[in-house]
Amino acid sequence: MPTIKDVAKRAGVAVSTASYALSGSSKIKGATREKVLLAAKELNYRKNGLAMDLKKSKTKTIALILSDLSGPFYSELIRGVQELALEKEYDLIVCGSHGDESSTAAKFLRETRTDGVILLAHNIKSEFIRESAREGFPIIVLDRHLSGDPNIISINVNNRKGGYHATDYLIQSGKKSVGLISGPSNSADSQDRVAGYKEALEAHGITPLSKWIINGKFTQEGGYQATKMLIHQGDMPEAVFYANDEMAIGGLEALKEHNIRVPEDISIIGFDDIQLTPYLAPPLTTMRQPKYEIGKLAAHIIFQVLEGDQVNEHYTFDTELIKRESVRIGK
Amino acid sequence: MPTIKDVAKRAGVAVSTASYALSGSSKIKGATREKVLLAAKELNYRKNGLAMDLKKSKTKTIALILSDLSGPFYSELIRGVQELALEKEYDLIVCGSHGDESSTAAKFLRETRTDGVILLAHNIKSEFIRESAREGFPIIVLDRHLSGDPNIISINVNNRKGGYHATDYLIQSGKKSVGLISGPSNSADSQDRVAGYKEALEAHGITPLSKWIINGKFTQEGGYQATKMLIHQGDMPEAVFYANDEMAIGGLEALKEHNIRVPEDISIIGFDDIQLTPYLAPPLTTMRQPKYEIGKLAAHIIFQVLEGDQVNEHYTFDTELIKRESVRIGK
């Protein structure tokens, strides 16, 4: 590969001249400028972006780290981040955290490769995130609440309140019993939703029954399995709150297999409001997370930190009940 | 930020020693090794990955460039690429081509930042891709057929055949008339599907009617608008072939608004088989693109090129008809 040196030589100028000309500086005028550009073209020259970033000690890039690149959850979030990045003329790259501490994610967290990162990857340990924190490298975490390090900022959704709201809505709609399919117990998000669920039950004088609280993985398969268990147990609640939409989809499947109709026989509610939620049969009632807004804020904060502004250590969003057709009103 | 130099100094060794120790070389044994590691920890040292890549002239990273990071189309594709990358211990980053030639995508194509790229971004001009090609930098294009440059490899789906198959299926199912909602005319994919559609019609002695061929953008909104137009035109065909699933979703919406039932009143078929396709009401019959396989092959080829193997310039996959419930059998 030809370097800028080669270009300079061929154009018969100094490297600095070539550099200026190539980056469109007004320092270099007509004739010389053309010469350089021509030489670059003739040599099929490509700038080495790595060298540039190294030299400038600045990448103008932020990374969004997702636990599952192929998940259905993120598109709105990405859009939020992307929009702001574009506006600031920053680049956004997204990478996955598959493989834990040996993953691409780990590399981008630990090493200097971008100017900041936004993290939504439950499989990365908090410990690891803390270790990766350093001055001038903002880390925004979206799926937990991490405090104590000024370079780590958390943006969360009020999961407890959301869980409460979802459960309360089910009860207000006339359901006497509501089950819960929760996420994995190592997920802070899930734990908070469970807490909200229990609170709502108790607020209505209902005692949470452990037989109606089943936990599984935050996936379609997890929801399917958990629902199967619930069904085989024999005694079904009148409604069930799924700790996320993906699980609810799996639940819908299991329910369908057993000819249990939604919402005629059982009402269900999800959490997240992922993209495909309105297309389900029936369209799923769910607690919407303002993902676009979260993404936008996350990016916004990164830029603030990068520009030396003061920011809070923690931000919270509320969820919003999106009523669709999976909850039947009245017993 | 402390550098490896600082670490070396603090540990009282030479930089080279620090470098070896830090990267776990067996050259450095017990005592010194510990000293270095300790110093690194005390200084909260982070390796600068950019410097390393520059020095090594190798990034061990491939980029997947997508026109729309938040689109629903890609998850299977990503999974395919990701899996193979993981296996080869390469990192995968994905970025968007929003903003054309000024985008992140352009930067990753034009500059040396990764060892290769996989491209599925119709908004990047072929001209630009050609210009970005260079020795030792494999570019795999997934949405068009580019020939003539040994560093550009195309992987395509047989769109013509797929379009033919879709249309033929509709006709075989008893439909006497089939409309087409196509994608933008600058999309090679769309053009080929249109060609297949016309061929199928003609093979059955049906003359393609331009009033029944409407083109729009490859989005839900595009499909919605195009379908509205078709409806307002007054004379509806018995079936319509949407050039992609997203458009079909928009079409479903428009149809529903006008109380036209699918498949009772009209049959529809899509193209792609995106993730949410089975959840639609009704589940959408569509031509599946083997996205996972394509992703896997794309990654495979990149590694082959990188390892100096000989590869073809062009690969083709066939689509597969996935029968669901949006096409009614019999008139």
Added chain:
DNA sequence: CTGTTAGCGCTTTCAC
């Protein structure tokens, strides 16, 4: 305007 030059932070010969 243009050329010379000093690094950005790292790896890797090569000599000891």
Added chain:
DNA sequence: GTGAAAGCGCTAACAG
């Protein structure tokens, strides 16, 4: 084993 030093490709003083 360990250290000195070259250099990956680029930018940005600085001097002319």
